[in-house]
Amino acid sequence: MSEINIGETVKRALEEAMRERGHANVLIAGRTGVGKSTLINSMFQGRFASTGQGRPVTDATREISKPGIPITIFDTRGLEMAEFANTLTQLKTFVAARCRDRDARQHIHVAWVCIAEDLRRVEEAETSLVDMLAEFVPVLGVVTKARADQGFRAEVQRLLPRAVNVVRVRSLAEELDDGHQLPSMGLNDLVQATADLIPEGQRRAFVAAQKVDLELKRKTSHMIVGGAAAAAAGVGGVPIPFADAALLIPIQVGMISGITATYGLALSNGFLSAVLASVAGGTITTLSGRAIVGGLLKLLPGLGSAAGGAIAATTAAALTTAFGAGYIAALDALFAKHKGEPPTEAEVLAALASLQRG
Numbered sequence: 001m002s003e004i005n006i007g008e009t010v011k012r013a014l015e016e017a018m019r020e021r022g023h024a025n026v027l028i029a030g031r032t033g034v035g036k037s038t039l040i041n042s043m044f045q046g047r048f049a050s051t052g053q054g055r056p057v058t059d060a061t062r063e064i065s066k067p068g069i070p071i072t073i074f075d076t077r078g079l080e081m082a083e084f085a086n087t088l089t090q091l092k093t094f095v096a097a098r099c100r101d102r103d104a105r106q107h108i109h110v111a112w113v114c115i116a117e118d119l120r121r122v123e124e125a126e127t128s129l130v131d132m133l134a135e136f137v138p139v140l141g142v143v144t145k146a147r148a149d150q151g152f153r154a155e156v157q158r159l160l161p162r163a164v165n166v167v168r169v170r171s172l173a174e175e176l177d178d179g180h181q182l183p184s185m186g187l188n189d190l191v192q193a194t195a196d197l198i199p200e201g202q203r204r205a206f207v208a209a210q211k212v213d214l215e216l217k218r219k220t221s222h223m224i225v226g227g228a229a230a231a232a233a234g235v236g237g238v239p240i241p242f243a244d245a246a247l248l249i250p251i252q253v254g255m256i257s258g259i260t261a262t263y264g265l266a267l268s269n270g271f272l273s274a275v276l277a278s279v280a281g282g283t284i285t286t287l288s289g290r291a292i293v294g295g296l297l298k299l300l301p302g303l304g305s306a307a308g309g310a311i312a313a314t315t316a317a318a319l320t321t322a323f324g325a326g327y328i329a330a331l332d333a334l335f336a337k338h339k340g341e342p343p344t345e346a347e348v349l350a351a352l353a354s355l356q357r358g
């Protein structure tokens with residue numbers, strides 16, 4: 001077996017990771033002032049809603065997206081009396097056309113209809129809106145600025161029977177007059193409820209773009225590691241010389257690409273190559289299959305430069321798990337440190353370097 005082409009392997013793994021992650025489209029509707037923009041900023045990476053107005057797609061709907069973040073938000077207002085009939089007609093035409101698209105990445109995957117708790121009222125506009133949207137997409141009712149339920153959530157669910165669920169959120173922490181602190185709440189519930197509704201092909205994109213539930217990123221990533229470890233065990237079953245390791249490296253690269261995509265780090269060729277180089281203890285230009293496998297073996301204390309030419313199934317699985325789990329732990333700590341926002345590539349590489357030393 002010949003030495004593998006690392007550059008080509010990385011390129012293919014990136015394409016695959018992008019494809020598997022998909023792209024999520026979330027429609028957020030509600031009256032002006034209910035807290036849509038605040039919710040979007042608390043929920044997703046990249047301070048979405050503060051970056052300009054977005055592109056108008058109907059009179060009342062703006063499309064907001066950011067390069068590198070696999071989600072598009074459709075921010076809809078115009079639920080007020082005078083505009084409502086127009087808003088509903090235009091929105092229906094738009095959503096229907098999107099959902100007819102043969103490319104599932106163009107569909108609207110979920111809609112949040114927001115109602116502020118302090119208003120204590122569900123208007124006909126919201127009910128008609130949910131009824132219309134529910135023809136095309138799963139809809140969640142979102143009670144915003146939650147402070148005191150007093151039965152309002154149940155009332156919203158009763159008045160919006162076609163909403164799959166109603167979730168209370170408080171996007172911003174606040175302090176009451178008596179000094180009492182109310183922390184933000186409900187964002188995790190909204191992530192869970194939404195992730196359950198998004199089609200599997202686009203779910204990883206939503207997991208990546210949201211920043212409140214790191215546990216979900218961790219769990220999704222560990223599933224990727226499990227799959228990779230099983231594949232590696234299959235490769236290890238056939239004794240292969242680790243000099244070329246042509247079968248093992250693509251599995252590692254695919255796993256690292258998948259985890260990177262799931263956390264919502266920008267996916268670049270250079271970065272992934274640098275991650276591999278950090279394992280191999282070299283530079284991108286000297287990156288080889290042999291160096292990578294050698295570096296991975298060092299992650300398993302006691303094995304070192306063991307095997308004179310073959311990797312056992314258990315070893316292949318174990319080094320895959322060690323590499324994947326180490327990478328997840330490094331990303332997890334950095335994302336937590338940045339309150340869910342992505343760390344820089346340099347920070348990730350530094351964390352991996354200390355993992356190698358550790």
Ligand SMILES: Nc1nc2c(ncn2[C@@H]2O[C@H](COP(=O)(O)OP(=O)(O)O)[C@@H](O)[C@H]2O)c(=O)[nH]1
Pocket residue numbers: 030031032033034035036037038039144145146169170171172173174
């Ligand atoms: N206390 C509190 N204020 C909020 C919350 N969410 C939004 N707001 C405030 O409500 C106002 C309107 O919010 P905004 O997100 O602009 O509403 P939009 O018009 O629906 O986009 C702003 O002053 C926000 O700071 C919340 O959870 N708690």
Ligand SMILES: [Mg+2]
Pocket residue numbers: 036037038
């Ligand atoms: Mg707004």
